[in-house]
Amino acid sequence: MSSAARAFFVFGDSLVDNGNNNYLATTARADQPPYGIDTPNRRPTGRFSNGKNVPDIVSEYLGAEPTLPYLSPELQGEKLMVGANFASAGIGILNDTGIQFANIIRITKQMHYFEQYQQRLSSLVGPEKTQRLVNEALVLITLGGNDFVNNYYLVPYSVRSREFSLPDYVRYLISEYKKVLSRLYELGSRRVLVTGVGPLGCVPAELALRSTTGACDPELMRVPDLYNPQMIELLSQLNAELGSEVFVAVNAFKMHMDFISNPEAFGFVTSKVACCGQGPFNGIGLCTMLSNVCPNRDIYAFWDAFHPTERANRIIVSQFMTGSNEYMNPMNLSTILAMDART
Structure with missing residues (x-):
């Protein structure tokens, strides 16, 4: 790996967790087959995927090795320079999201670990180098979906x-998210990709519970409609206060909807049935050794009841890189990398 590759930090939930929950006593984990069936050694890695997830693919574009989970004993020495992944399946913006999973790393704890990480790196390379690495790093934060599906x-x-009507709940979440993002800035983050919530009503888990025809559930589709515009507004407001384009809005809803509404255009045979699971749309329960598993993961948009396949993740990250303003606002990742390379 070139030492020139910038560090990468990841915060959030199971869409971006790459194995932290393996080290915790929790049911929210992906450490059993058939997870990881398409990795080189066909072994589960703790990623909620058949192979690579979004952060892994972003790391490829950065020309870096994948970041290690913060709780991994391998994350030490030189490896700290690559960055770290603090994400934990099941968490949300609110600390009471995902309580049914016990022992998961809530977002406040992820921030605490980020501070701890900086102290560890500082004792290795000194405070100035640490601060520079953190300021120049790329950050990805994916939160919010669980505040609806695993809470509200x-x-x-x-x-x-x-306690709340949906519009009031969304406003409350946004006000809490503002504290999280402000804290990230305080801790030195200067380039932060913030993903909105995806089409929650279209994932196989929700189709299994709420849909007979396979049409996306209209109640859950109110969520992105209400939440995403307010999140974008929050990011513009923070950027205006900071006088810099620190926060970049990632339109995860549109990225997913492209292949959910027209799977064939992307080479998928279905965007409704999960590859691994059971029950209607393979959307009930967890993906385990006893589940149905599709023989060809590349023609399925969803790997399990909630998470995309590696191939769908690659389509998503290609929009991170080169997507128009509709996908990445105010700019895409290629533009960010080109700009930051010049400064």
Whole structure:
């Protein structure tokens, strides 16, 4: 790996977790086959995928090796220079999201680990070098989906759904997210990709629960409609306050909807049925050794009830790189890398 490759830090949930939960006593983990079936040694890695997830593919574009999970004993010495992945399956913006999974690394704890990481790196290369590495790093944060599927909509009358109407809940989440993003900035992050929520009503898990025809669930589709515009507004507001394009909005909704609404155009046979699972749309329960598993993962958009296949992840990251303003706002990752290479 060239030492010139910039460091990469990842925060968030199972869409970007690359194995932290393997080190925790929790049910939210992907450490059993058939997870990882398309990795070189066909072994599960803790990623909720048949192969690589979004951060892995971003690392490829950065010309870097994949970041290690923060809890991995291998993350030391030289490896610290690559960055770290703090993400943990099941978490949300709110600390009460995912309580059913016990022991997961809530976002406040992920920030705490990021501070700890900086102290560890500092004792290795000194505070100035550490600060430069952190300021120049690329950061990806993926949060929010679980605040709906594993909190607000988890049971018919969840505590949060009794407390808030959906529009009020979204406003509350955005106000809490502002604190998280401001903290990231305080901790030195200067280039942060922030993903909006995807089409929650279209994932196989929700189709299995809420749809007989395979049409996306309209109630859950209210979520991205309400949440994403407010998130974009929040990022513009933060950038204006900071006088710099620190936060970049990633339109995960559109990136997913492209292949969900027209799977054939992307070479998928289905965007409704998960490759691994059971029940309607293979959307019920976890993906395990006992599940149905499709023989060819490349023709499925979804690997399990919630997570895209490696091939779908590659389509998503290609939009990170070269997508128009509709996908990446105010600019895509290729533009960011070109700009930052000049400065």
